[in-house]
Amino acid sequence: DQRHLDYEFVALGTETRTNMNYIDEQGNVTEILEGGHLVDAESERSFITLFKKYIIDSSLCVISGSLPIGLNDDFYGVLIDIAKKSNVPVCLDSSGNALYEGVKHIPNLIKPNLSELENLTKCKYDISKLDIGIEEFYQSPSFQNVMLEDLCDLRNMGIEIICVTLGEKGMIILSGKD
DSSP, X not given: OTTOOOOOOOOOSSOOOOEEEEEOTTOOEEEEEOOOOOOOHHHHHHHHHXXXXXXXXXXXEEEESOOOTTSOTTHHHHHHHHHHHTTOOEEEEOOHHHHHHHHTTOOSEEOOBHHHXXXXXXXXXXOGGGGTOHHHHHHSHHIIIXXXXXXXXXXXXXXXXXXXXXXXGOEEEEESOO
16 A cells, blocks of 8 residues: 555455564574465466456566465466466566476576475585585586586576575576577
8 A cells, every 4th residue: 555556365265374483592593384275266266367457567477485275286387377478577486396387387587495496406406615615616516517407407498597595605596598
C-alpha cells in the first residue's frame, strides 16, 4: 500500500507458514522453517490466472523459494513458460526438484547455492582453494575441469546468468556467451 503497488492474493483455507531466524551473540543463525500447507487444484488455477494477469505488464519475474505441498515439481516451469511467452525475463532461486525441473524451462538467471548446484549437477565441488585466494581457486583443476564445465553446460542450455552463492566465501557468476 505504501508503494502504491497493485496486489492480489489467493487465499488458502489454512494458515500461512511461519519461518523464524534466531541469531545468537556470536552471529550463528538457526532457521526454523515450517512446511507449507496444501495448495488445492482450485487455488493453483487461481494463482496461475493472477500470474498471467500481472506478468503482461512486468519487466522482470523473480520466482523463489520452495514449493508448497500440493504443487507439482514442475510448477515453476509452468510459470517460467508463461513469463517467457510475454517476453519477461525470469530469475529462478529454488532448490531440489523445483530447481531441477525449473532449469529445464530455461530461466534467464538461476541462483543456486553451492549445495543446490551440487544437487542439480550431481557433482561435488572442491572450493577449498578459495581459502588461499580467488586466483588459486579459478586456476584449480576442480574449478577449471569440473565446476566451470558444469556452469558452461547450464549456460549452453540457454541460461544467461548463473549465480552460485558460497556463503561467506562470496559468489561465482557466469554470464555471457564466452
